[in-house]
Amino acid sequence: AQKVTQAQTEISVVEKEDVTLDCVYETRDTTYYLFWYKQPPSGELVFLIRRNSFDEQNEISGRYSWNFQKSTSSFNFTITASQVVDSAVYFCALFPSRLTFGEGTQLTVNP
Amino acid sequence: DGGITQSPKYLFRKEGQNVTLSCEQNLNHDAMYWYRQDPGQGLRLIYYSQIVNDFQKGDIAEGYSVSREKKESFPLTVTSAQKNPTAFYLCATKNRDKNTGELFFGEGSRLTVL
Numbered sequence: 061a062q063k064v065t066q067a068q069t070e071i072s073v074v075e076k077e078d079v080t081l082d083c084v085y086e087t088r089d090t091t092y093y094l095f096w097y098k099q100p101p102s103g104e105l106v107f108l109i110r111r112n113s114f115d116e117q118n119e120i121s122g123r124y125s126w127n128f129q130k131s132t133s134s135f136n137f138t139i140t141a142s143q144v145v146d147s148a149v150y151f152c153a154l155f156p157s158r159l160t161f162g163e164g165t166q167l168t169v170n171p
Numbered sequence: 172d173g174g175i176t177q178s179p180k181y182l183f184r185k186e187g188q189n190v191t192l193s194c195e196q197n198l199n200h201d202a203m204y205w206y207r208q209d210p211g212q213g214l215r216l217i218y219y220s221q222i223v224n225d226f227q228k229g230d231i232a233e234g235y236s237v238s239r240e241k242k243e244s245f246p247l248t249v250t251s252a253q254k255n256p257t258a259f260y261l262c263a264t265k266n267r268d269k270n271t272g273e274l275f276f277g278e279g280s281r282l283t284v285l
Binding site for chain 1: 206211212213214216259261263271272273274275276277278279281
């Protein structure tokens, strides 16, 4: 069985604040991929990052960074200096054989 | 433009009517998927198809049907047997040559049953 848990249903911050979205996963597979997707109000899911289970290096892309810790089965996502355009629902997902999504975190960045 | 086209974007239907949601792709991807999204429940897999003329049930297939007669098309029919059809429906595709799980999504169809 596989499962993805995003404990934060909604987060609200003020522009320029840093914000971290949590993701915890469960799987018995030793090889798997983890993803983050962004869903803006338009509805389409936008791919942000893929990380495989053998690569625990943290990654930074502009204002986005990801912290993968296999020991705690977590794949957290941090937005630095948040902007209003970051407002969206963010999904964490797990792929050992089929993509399983978490319940999503609604992020609202207020001006 | 390459991508995934879902239509209609918004759809209203009376209870008891079947409705069909369209999903067309020109990415030349073999695999196609239908997900349902409800508030606070994330995305749940309805049906998927790895290849033409073949499809498999996902986690919540009851009350839905699909067909895959062409590589480019994977329509979803929401039948009258679906007890709570009002939801946001997302179609996705995957390149089977790259088994890394990454899905590409359409913009979704919002179905409201009155």
